[in-house]
Amino acid sequence: MLNKDIFVNNPVESRLANNGVAQVKDDTSQGALETLEYELRTFVCDGAYAKGMDRILSNYLSALKTKSEQPGVWISGFFGSGKSHLAKMLRTLWTNQTLDDGSHARSVADLPQDIVALFNELTTQSLSNGGLHAASGTLGAGAGDKVRLAFLGIIFKSAGLPEQYHLARFVMWLKSEGVFEKVKAFVESKAKAKEGIDTWTKELKNLHVSPIMADAILQSITGIGADIKEVREMLRAQYKIVDDVTNDEMVTAIVDAISNNGELPLTLVVLDEVQQYIGDNVQKAFDVQEVVETCSGAGALKSKLLFVATGQSALSGMANLQRLMGRFQVPVQLEDTDVDSVIRKVILQKKETAKALVKTVVDDNLGEISRHLRGSTIEHNQDDEKWMVPDYPLLPVRRRFWERILPALDRTGTGSQLRNQLRVVHEALKTTADKELGYVVPADYLYDQISTNLLQTGVISKDIYETISRKRGGDEDEQLQGRLLALILLISKLPAEMEYGIHATVDSLSDLLLEDLQNDKDKLRALVPKMLAVLEDEHLIMARDSKNGREFSLQTVESQAWYDEFRRQENDLMGNPQTLESFRAKEIQSYIRKQVAQARITQGEMAEPRPIMVYFEPELPAEAKNRISAWAPEVTEKQFNDQSRGDDPDNATIYIYVPSSHRSELQKAIVEYKAAENTLEVRGRATTEAGKDAMQAMETRLNEAERARKNLLNDIFSGIQVRLAGGQEVEGDTLAEQIQNGGELACQRLFHKFKMADNRGWAKVYDAASRIADPNALEKVEYNGEADKHPVCAEIHRYIGAMKLGKDIRDNFKGAPYGWSNDVIDGALYAMLAAGVLKASDTQERAINAKSLDRSSVTQTKFRPEKVTLSKVQLIKVRGVVSTLLEDACNSGEEVTKLPLAIINAKQIANLAGGSAPLPIAPSTKLLSDLEMYAGNDQLQKAYENKDQLLDDFENWKRLAEKAQQRSKLWQKLLSAMDYCKGLAVFNDLEKEQEAILANRSLLDDPCPIEPLIKKATNALRDGITAHRANYEEEYQECMSELLDDENWQLLDEAKRDAFLANRNLADIPSINVSELDEVLNSLDEISFNQWNDKTAALPGIFSQVLKDAISELQPKTQYCRLNKPIIKTEQDLQKWLKYVESELRTQMENGPVMPS
Secondary structure (H helix, E strand, C coil): CEHHHHECCCCCCCCCCCCCCCCCCCCCCHHHHHHHHHHHHCCCCCHHHHHHHHHHHHHHHHHHHCCCCCCCEEEECCCCCCHHHHHHHHHHHHCCCECCCCCEHHHHCCCCHHHHHHHHHHHHHHHCCCCEEEEEECHHHCCCCCHHHHHHHHHHHHCCCCCCHHHHHHHHHHHHHCCHHHHHHHHHHHCCCECCECHHHHHHHCCCCCHHHHHHHHHHCCCCCCCHHHHHHHHHHHCCCCCCCCHHHHHHHHHHHHCECCECCEEEEEECCHHHHHCCCHHHHHHHHHHHHHHHHCCCCCCCEEEEEEECCCHHHCCCCHHHCCCCCEEEECCHHHHHHHHHHHCCCECHHHHHHHHHHHHHCHHHHHCCCCCCCCCCCHHHHHCHHHHCCCCHHHHHHHHHHHHHHHHHHHHHHHCCHHHHHHHHHHHHCCCECCECCCCCHHHHHHHHHHHHCCCCCHHHHHHHHHHHCCCHHHHHHHHHHHHHHHHHCCCHHHCCCCCCCHHHHHHHHCCECCCCHHHHHHHHHHHHHHHHHCCCEEEEEECCEEEEEECCHHHHHHHHHHHHHHHHHHCCHHHHHHHHHHHHHHHHHHHHHHCCCEECCCCEECCEEEECCCCCCHHHHHCEEEECCCCCHHHHHHHHHHCCCCCCEEEEECCCCCHHHHHHHHHHHHHHHHHHHHHCCCCCHHHHHHHHHHHHHHHHHHHHHHHHHHHHHCCCEEEECCCCECCCCCHHHHHHHHHHHHHHHHCCCCHHHCCCCHHHHHHHHHHHCCCCHHHHHCCCCCHHHCHHHHHHHHHHCCCEEHHHHHHHHHCCCCCCCHHHHHHHHHHHHHCCCEEEECCCCCEECCCCCCHHHHHHCEEEECCCCCCHHHHHHHHHHHHHHHCCCCCCCCHHHHHHHHHHHHHHHHHHCCCCCCCCCCCCCHHHHHHHCCCHHHHHHHHHHCHHHHHHHHHHHHHHHHHHHHHHHHHHHHHHHHHHHCCCCCHHHHHHHHHHHHHHCCCCCCCCCCHHHHHHHHHHHHHHHHHHHHHHHHHHHHHHHHHHHCHHHHCCCHHHHHHHHHHCCCCCCCCCCCCCHHHHHHHHHHCCHHHHHHHHHHHHHHHHHHHHHHHHHHCCCCEEECCCCCCCCCHHHHHHHHHHHHHHHHHHHCCCCEEEC
């Protein structure tokens, strides 16, 4: 049986009247009505279509009954989901449109009963609401960016009016005047008829210049004008062509256009492709929002006008659409399942007699079908099995593949021609109609349907289009190659961000290309990889490895440039064999270093780390004999055996042999790897999609070369041999394990004297010896004997001989055969210093003890054996000297560390026993300085020998230091007193004596030379203060006597007098304390000699102010008259002045009492 024989509608003979694309526009032509009848007959009103229809009608009727504002409807769904079809059916069923054969839309469409009931109720409501009206179209087809004019164009067209605003208004005016038919008939009778051109429409478009139209109006309306010219001027003035209209003008025009006898009908307005019209244009979104808000809110339209708009996305899905959410509150979302049901009814419906045969074919091949695109988001699922028979010869997985491809291609700009799955499925059935049952539609069929359009819209280049066309026109292999190219192209157009899991791998391409389920599957799957290899060799495709496996993509101009660069890099590398050999050597050396680095060799309880040094030189360096060395020279296996077996068995060298096999294959893999790596570096980061694919393909080539390189290296590495010096073979499953085992054996050979120092306590030994100079620090390593007899200390003590630098000591004992750590070496050195076995000095030969020796300075420190020893009695005497000089206790064992501190303290005390003049010169500390030249036991010995002198000197220095402190205070007192004595007769005598003491440095002489001078200065200052106060008191008493005699003062009581005196600080005479020098100086600080003089001189004036204060109190209005006081020489001068005085005083007396001054 052939495929075409199983369908109710033979795909070869049947047709899609609308080519699978519903056009939402008010078209009443015969062809349009025939298509409309077909669309109604095939309308599948179930699923989301039925729910959407129900929701739209229910919401409308509810708002109508409550006279509420009608919420807009937004129908959304991917391209091809049937948005426009649903909107067109709603618009047709709304008015129950009459078709070409006289039937009505609702009687043709197969509608559910609940939808029929809603349409019936709509009709019932219309009887009392002015009838039903519907308008539909796209805004982009009208007035461009002027949304109001474009919208009015749709309204006008639905009402049978011209779409242009000024022409529609003109026609509505003719109708309102009742002359439309008369004017139209006149125009049609007078205008010249041309085939295919409507005379009325032609003259209407030329309204402003048509003499026939002006004449028709002149003849039809009495008094409209004097002549044709006047009428034409009137038309131009009244019906101007406008750029835009206001919202009010828009509402008025809607009401005028569709009202029936003044009543607005129940009106549906369908705006198709609103999202496509708005796009990313914010202004258009605002304009659409404003039009819908204006119409929905207008009183005349509010509850009767319903807006239905369509778009690919839900309003919440795009920022620019979200502003419309407030207007379009009824969402209707269509899914691909809704399209499926339409396709199954309209195109894929099977004959009942054929269903069993189809099911048998499907069941027999279910294993093959279910493996297709496994792991992707569209892979076979159990639910597919119930649709296998209805969908045959389309496989569900391929249907879903097309559903993902079509919108992806449309997003790239291919437009509405790619949107309809109905058309694609119908055409696919035609191509398989004459094939035997079991022959299914391959996924690449879609390319044949859309390739021309892809080329025209720039989705694919002309080169790719022609290459695929050329291949598909060739022999059987080339045709398969062309199909592969087409399918790889389609898969490449899937949006990466969706992550469908569909990739152009061998399996996926085979899954999607298979046509003959019964006979072709095994053959095709074997052939696809071969054809891909041919295409890759021809540079038409490129392979790249990804997490999904080996993926293929089309070769582009940019990817060819990448390939050319790769070949150039490859040739450059092949021409330089030295470089290639160095690459090989680096790979091997890097591997060996990594294996060696994994070894963790430690020795003893202390787990002392033992590093392994790696060498690749032809000759082993001399210093390698003192290290654990891994040596891997490039030699033959015989040379390796001879060298390892001929070496001293006590040496710590690990011999490594690397086979020289696969040299040429490894070089080839390295060349390819390096060429791909260099190409990626030269070409840099790709910015275009083609460049990114080419870069990924080059990365795949890089990875393949890397895999080959690793495989070859692994084979080489598996033949590596490891031996110790002397020829002992080292066991281990891996090279790293062999290195570990060999390193442990070599460690024992190299550091055979490590064991004597293998104790974790050495860090504690160092801490005790360096921190508190503990002479028994070795107890931390369980040793209680003499320090220099410990095995470690003995080795070090022997090595030091007469003297060794710390650096030399460390270097010697860190190396073979010891391998001791710094903790061991430093712990032993510090312990011997603290125990007095060793002594140390810095580069300036200054002695250093265990506490003062900074560990960072050990390498520069000189160590010598200590030769001097003291008895216990001598040490007790030395401790006494140290305690006295240090003025702090010195305990047993602290003598060496505290004696240097005691010397420093004693020097400081000596310095305080003298100083600069007038102090005598500080006593000599030569003995102390001599002591500082010694260290350790030598220094203790010298301190013991000079103990008596050290103690006597120190006691004398302490006595003098105390005396110097006291006399210095008296000296400062004298200097202070002399500052106050300046200007007194005694000052010169004092100054001479002070200068003599300074010159003679006799401050500490006995008897004290300063005390008589201080007494003399004190007496002189005391006498001066007493004399100045007596003068003040005499002046005070004289002024007070005059005040008491004044008649005004006598009028005051005692309290008032005391108050006035206190106010001027005259209540009493200042007191003075001159008993001691400090009080004398304090008195002068309060009132100096000059201040006493000033205070005495000011007394008469102050007493005068007191009297004025009193007079002001007694006679508040008393004025003070300041009189001129000239020098009077003659009688005439006297009379003249008296006359002047009399005149001044009389004038002032007119204003009250006067006090002359």
